[in-house]
Amino acid sequence: MNKKIKNIGLFTSGGDSPGMNAALYGIAKVAEINGIKITGILKGYEGMINGDFSPLKSSDLKKMVHRGGTLLKTARSKRFLTIEGRKLALKHLQENNIDALIAIGGDGTFKGLLTFSEICDIPFIGIPGTIDNDISGTDYTLGFDSAVNTAIENIDKIKDTAESHNRVFIVEVMGRDSGYIAIHSGLTTGADAILIPESGKDFIYLLDKVKNYDSEDAFLVVVSEGDEIGAELVSSKIKEVNPNVDLRITKLGHVQRGGNPSALDRMLGIRLGVEAVKSLLQSKKNVMVGILNNQLHLTPFNEMVKQHQVNKELHELLELFGK
Amino acid sequence: MNKKIKNIGLFTSGGDSPGMNAALYGIAKVAEINGIKITGILKGYEGMINGDFSPLKSSDLKKMVHRGGTLLKTARSKRFLTIEGRKLALKHLQENNIDALIAIGGDGTFKGLLTFSEICDIPFIGIPGTIDNDISGTDYTLGFDSAVNTAIENIDKIKDTAESHNRVFIVEVMGRDSGYIAIHSGLTTGADAILIPESGKDFIYLLDKVKNYDSEDAFLVVVSEGDEIGAELVSSKIKEVNPNVDLRITKLGHVQRGGNPSALDRMLGIRLGVEAVKSLLQSKKNVMVGILNNQLHLTPFNEMVKQHQVNKELHELLELFGK
Amino acid sequence: MNKKIKNIGLFTSGGDSPGMNAALYGIAKVAEINGIKITGILKGYEGMINGDFSPLKSSDLKKMVHRGGTLLKTARSKRFLTIEGRKLALKHLQENNIDALIAIGGDGTFKGLLTFSEICDIPFIGIPGTIDNDISGTDYTLGFDSAVNTAIENIDKIKDTAESHNRVFIVEVMGRDSGYIAIHSGLTTGADAILIPESGKDFIYLLDKVKNYDSEDAFLVVVSEGDEIGAELVSSKIKEVNPNVDLRITKLGHVQRGGNPSALDRMLGIRLGVEAVKSLLQSKKNVMVGILNNQLHLTPFNEMVKQHQVNKELHELLELFGK
Amino acid sequence: MNKKIKNIGLFTSGGDSPGMNAALYGIAKVAEINGIKITGILKGYEGMINGDFSPLKSSDLKKMVHRGGTLLKTARSKRFLTIEGRKLALKHLQENNIDALIAIGGDGTFKGLLTFSEICDIPFIGIPGTIDNDISGTDYTLGFDSAVNTAIENIDKIKDTAESHNRVFIVEVMGRDSGYIAIHSGLTTGADAILIPESGKDFIYLLDKVKNYDSEDAFLVVVSEGDEIGAELVSSKIKEVNPNVDLRITKLGHVQRGGNPSALDRMLGIRLGVEAVKSLLQSKKNVMVGILNNQLHLTPFNEMVKQHQVNKELHELLELFGK
The missing domain is CATH 3.40.50.450 (Rossmann fold)
Known part of the structure; x- marks a missing residue:
């Protein structure tokens, strides 16, 4: 044998x-x-x-x-x-x-x-x-760790220009049905809101925040790719509640798959x-x-079950920092 | 005085x-x-x-x-x-x-x-x-030099995944009406085609190349942002001539504006x-x-005249390498 | 209370x-x-x-x-x-x-x-x-993770020049009395030998390897700082057994403490x-x-006991890859 | 013919x-x-x-x-x-x-x-x-440009730790008999002093500065390799005039030769x-x-004459910023 x-x-x-x-x-x-x-x-x-x-x-x-x-x-x-x-x-x-x-x-x-x-x-x-x-x-x-590092290095760069202009930036990261990359890259770049597929299309809290956004600072949103929360959708919802907001979108895309x-x-x-x-x-x-x-x-x-669930500690951090 | x-x-x-x-x-x-x-x-x-x-x-x-x-x-x-x-x-x-x-x-x-x-x-x-x-x-x-360096570091990453899959990648870079970033980042990453606003919407040569593309290697296109050559337009034209091509788009966006x-x-x-x-x-x-x-x-x-023209040497390099 | x-x-x-x-x-x-x-x-x-x-x-x-x-x-x-x-x-x-x-x-x-x-x-x-x-x-x-990432990014660079010249390189990393940085940075850069304080001054096996080194490839040694294994000591021992070897030393130093x-x-x-x-x-x-x-x-x-011991799995990896 | x-x-x-x-x-x-x-x-x-x-x-x-x-x-x-x-x-x-x-x-x-x-x-x-x-x-x-970029990325990291401790750092860069790398990397990292081979061993002005250094901030010296101005020599001279200074040396070494x-x-x-x-x-x-x-x-x-002389503009910048 x-x-x-x-x-x-x-x-x-x-x-x-x-x-x-x-x-x-x-x-x-x-x-x-x-x-x-x-x-x-x-x-x-x-x-x-x-x-x-x-x-x-x-x-x-x-x-x-x-x-x-x-x-x-x-x-x-x-x-x-x-x-x-x-x-x-x-x-x-x-x-x-x-x-x-x-x-x-x-x-x-x-x-x-x-x-x-x-x-x-x-x-x-x-x-x-x-x-x-x-x-x-x-x-x-x-x-995963490499993708998150690539994401945050790029988001760090975006923060430079976001803070120079006091702009709203929506950065879309990868992850398919999983919010792991979004949570990790959002928390570690000081994002003001983090949207993940596991939380679905509920981002009223974000709209509440943006409604009163006074352009006196940058405002960073990190979102997962996905039908219900992709960058474009979030952008259009934000513009509904605050039409004058100076907003930019960046979808990091396949750079997250490569690199040393x-x-x-x-x-x-x-x-x-x-x-x-x-x-x-x-x-x-x-x-x-x-x-x-x-x-x-x-x-x-x-x-093997497909989904690796976002664990309790991460969910709590998401509540604390991303909302 | x-x-x-x-x-x-x-x-x-x-x-x-x-x-x-x-x-x-x-x-x-x-x-x-x-x-x-x-x-x-x-x-x-x-x-x-x-x-x-x-x-x-x-x-x-x-x-x-x-x-x-x-x-x-x-x-x-x-x-x-x-x-x-x-x-x-x-x-x-x-x-x-x-x-x-x-x-x-x-x-x-x-x-x-x-x-x-x-x-x-x-x-x-x-x-x-x-x-x-x-x-x-x-x-x-x-x-400019920082933006090009940021662009090529990201395109280098994309090459890793493009070569692993033998995929066509279209990477869109910034530059408004100027092709400088596209020429520099395209030449220095070994792009198979480089499209700049100064050359307008003429990219028949690219379509000729892609028509016979056999998926036995990666194929990298670097395009400037712009109405006539943006990534989506180029992508749709490529799919017209070669519908089976495995193609991805990445628009580098505002990461090019930030960073040390x-x-x-x-x-x-x-x-x-x-x-x-x-x-x-x-x-x-x-x-x-x-x-x-x-x-x-x-x-x-x-x-001051606005446009800094792409010079003769660069144009020749573009002809040599980007076509 | x-x-x-x-x-x-x-x-x-x-x-x-x-x-x-x-x-x-x-x-x-x-x-x-x-x-x-x-x-x-x-x-x-x-x-x-x-x-x-x-x-x-x-x-x-x-x-x-x-x-x-x-x-x-x-x-x-x-x-x-x-x-x-x-x-x-x-x-x-x-x-x-x-x-x-x-x-x-x-x-x-x-x-x-x-x-x-x-x-x-x-x-x-x-x-x-x-x-x-x-x-x-x-x-x-x-x-720790940042220091290791800084170390390996620099060692990757050194590999470029080491392989271009087929040279022996000794790279000294930090860690005080702990070999953690050396093990991690050595394993992840494909080092031919890794010396850590925990193993003391015993590196006969390294000298055996170098004795027969034929300069037909690069040879990378990653060593921890420390009295018994610092880069200079290892260098002089290597030169004793193989005086003709083309050898360079780099001590990464405080770059490991900084950076994002x-x-x-x-x-x-x-x-x-x-x-x-x-x-x-x-x-x-x-x-x-x-x-x-x-x-x-x-x-x-x-x-609290000071030392965080290098665990069994790491020791086995060190035996496999670093010797 | x-x-x-x-x-x-x-x-x-x-x-x-x-x-x-x-x-x-x-x-x-x-x-x-x-x-x-x-x-x-x-x-x-x-x-x-x-x-x-x-x-x-x-x-x-x-x-x-x-x-x-x-x-x-x-x-x-x-x-x-x-x-x-x-x-x-x-x-x-x-x-x-x-x-x-x-x-x-x-x-x-x-x-x-x-x-x-x-x-x-x-x-x-x-x-x-x-x-x-x-x-x-x-x-x-x-x-040359790659070497300078590698040098400044590493010096930027050193500045993080230098400023956290209010330390004096001497960073030695390459260049053989030429001060180009030192001038460029020193100016672009905000060095407090820059020593190049072309200026010889005259660094009294540096010692004057350090004599009154009060440890209320970091103090960065960028020096070229070379017999008369290497990091160790400069370090020992500094310690002569200010024995209590908290000083560290980093010699960047061959990392400057490698990397993309x-x-x-x-x-x-x-x-x-x-x-x-x-x-x-x-x-x-x-x-x-x-x-x-x-x-x-x-x-x-x-x-061809060997030496590419440091030009007048660079010399003036060196006078302005490095002294």
Whole structure:
């Protein structure tokens, strides 16, 4: 059963995030010490289906530990949703003598692995990589801390011009359905209001504040992307209650996905990468490695619930500072 | 005629830009050495009309040399467009014993001074401060180099994610009617196409390129803001010729206006600030100090043509790299 | 006993660290909501002895949340070590109607409070602020994450030149007796060797590696400051075993203490600041607020052991990557 | 005589500097458009002697335009100083059908080319690359602006901690025999004193200032490296006149050589790279391309004087601000 692993296949899938290369470095180093080969698969499941495999060396990855993006590239694969696609992927794994797989990606990536496990019995380990921090089973996903740092460095710049003009600024940050980036970047830049998807479209309190805004200072609103609270919607509501307000919008966009990873994300990548290989050596399979309360933690793919809830302490801070 | 100047009034006007505080520091230091007081006027012409004056010290400004924004705040003033407004401004200048004025701002600021000179005979000196680099009489305006550096740092991040996904990215930068920021930030990030207002809405060559784009690499377009070439327009045109392209838009927005100034902008601020005071001491008036071919240069307000034309060398580079 | 707190005195003491201003902001905001005044004491215990007190406003602190250093300034106080000094400090606290104190600082700061508590019965709360991460009772001290981020951004730069020349580089980082900064910055930059004080002067393994170093790549050593492992000592030992090696030293020094705080440090500052006030409202006294396993945690001053030990997981990573 | 160039050899030599990769990109793009192949030579003259040649593609270089260091690596070559070494280099150039050479480097690199021209008649073009800005014939060398920006970002951080403690800080920057980096980084960070090699060991004025320094504020000294004014020497002199001063030293070191190039250096690299190829197409040889007063300018190698003198305006600024 516990046959020796000789060749681990690695791929990144879904949206890229800073720290993915650090995780690859962590994996490579421990694999090397344990005499295990590692093989990179390009563009996620697409490369698996296309047979796009090539060997990776720890010494090459060492030079990429500080780079954003993913050197293995990433993609979404429609073909992998079909049984034909998955069979082809399996064939290429077998032809390349891959006897374990480590995937760095999000929710969708792990669901893909779960489906794949129906026809493929090599062990899978997942590493949570997404800037949205919306995966249960880990306090931090790879890339979240970097995205927040990128967001706040840009919001700091916006504060310079906002304060020079005493303007209202609405800054839209990423996060899909999760308010994590907005809460963290809003609190840490001294935002006057923070709107997150979890709180829905209720921002009457903000309108109350703005109604009496006297332009004697800057006024900063940080909002998550999302249908009910996006920057444009909030802007139009503000203008309804205070038509004369001098207001500007900036949507930070994809800059939040790139850039050299922060120290925390590099460490997290290394820690999770190391643990992923160790888990394989301990015959673990079909689990995601994460960090809960600063301890390494394994969550079976089939127990994963998507949403990582904004916790009580954060909600209280949001009430205190963002309202 | 050449009576000794005892108290220089300083203000910033129009859009803020990184380096304005460095210019104030430059002014303050030389003024101090020459035994001249300096007085800050808050919020540009608005503060002049409101009588919002306060003394400035070189030692305080030294601590602000590296900060973005303008500590004197800035605003656009409708009241200054009226003769009543200007008379009130004059009254407050006289009451505060201001016997010279240095203004940091753009085209509109200097036009304001020119009009003001009809009723006010104290000497005015202008310092060009705008990220758009669109003022004639100087090769660089204060804030341009910082804005370009901010733009390219963010575009570098976008390249990480663009290359991880092999995506088309359209990044919109500022510049109003001027393509300077777009040319500089596009060339220096290896953009595959660069669109500037000066070239109008002609981007057939871009569409030709994209028509055959095979998604085997990232494809980066840097466009100026503007009605005829904004990111959305370019995006819709691209989708017409290649509907399947995986495309994202990021509009960098006001982050380009803030942040600590670059080394060049700080030096430029100090150089122009020093020259502004020296010019006053040499009985110059109603001129803008600028840098032409790396030499300090004075341009009378009434000879200023707005547009700083994109020069021949830049146009050739644009042809070579952006097409 | 549980009399209502009306005026909290705040001060920073010992070495400054990024995030101190964010903690002040966190304190100020919660205090304001609870109708409590806050009073800043300049330069730590020195200001207490000198009577250097002034009121602070949450709206002013909001503008400082992203700034490095401490707006309250900091100092070491010899006079506070004397009973006369402490009596004078107490007198000024009483004159200023301070009925609670929150101190941000390190080990020595809290020891000072413990001694002070012998004559002063107003409640004290401590917030751990030091880049060294060497305080027990918290997983992170304020400033540590920022210091590591500053270190790795600079080491990334050094890697550019090291790889261009295939040179050996020894980079010395801070940390006093603690290897935390060295481990984190070494692992996350792909260092070939990491030397920390906890491991003492044993670096034979490094010399073995360097003995056979063939100059076909860069070789990066990250060392902590310290008598037994400082950069110069390591350099001379390396030159003994491989005299021809092309070697350079960079000691990052005090840049690690400054700069805008990272997202994590700003959040940590806010979280600890909020908890400090809440603890006072719950009649806690003479405790330090910290974060253990991502949960807020109180440690009585008299139970604090100085050293925060490098944990088992980190030691294993050090073995894997740094040797 | 003016035979068509088909294959340009490229190499970087001497100390690396940010912007070298951008220059390679500029060269590659123009060469490609003109149907000229480009060949990279690794490690400068060493690679030429070793026969380390490989073709370069413009599309690969496009991805490196924003990276620090040099992808061609660099080295100093003792063998090239010998006639045997140069003959071997020539042989490899001929075997690889190199019919023109572009070198990016400093003074020593160009002297090497001049000597080489005695036995090798293929045209040489030089591009000035060094952070020291100490080459005549150009106002800016590649890497200087990036080095200054790195220096000031780090000095800004040091100011945070200096002002928190009211300390004296001596920051040593690079520049070899040239004070350019010191003047620029000192002026733009509000230094209280700036010491450069050109002014020699005369810093009595600094000692006069420090003698009466009352520790009521930070005091920042920026010094160039160099025997007569290095940080340690200045420190010991200061302590002689004011033994109680709380003083710290930071030597920024090699961080100044690395990091992503600034916007100016990337543009400069592209401009000089393009001009280098154009010069070859116009049958120019044995000249360095530079920027004088913002215009492209060619200087024959045999007319180059090493030192780029600190100009009059800078000297005046130094007098005003640094004393």
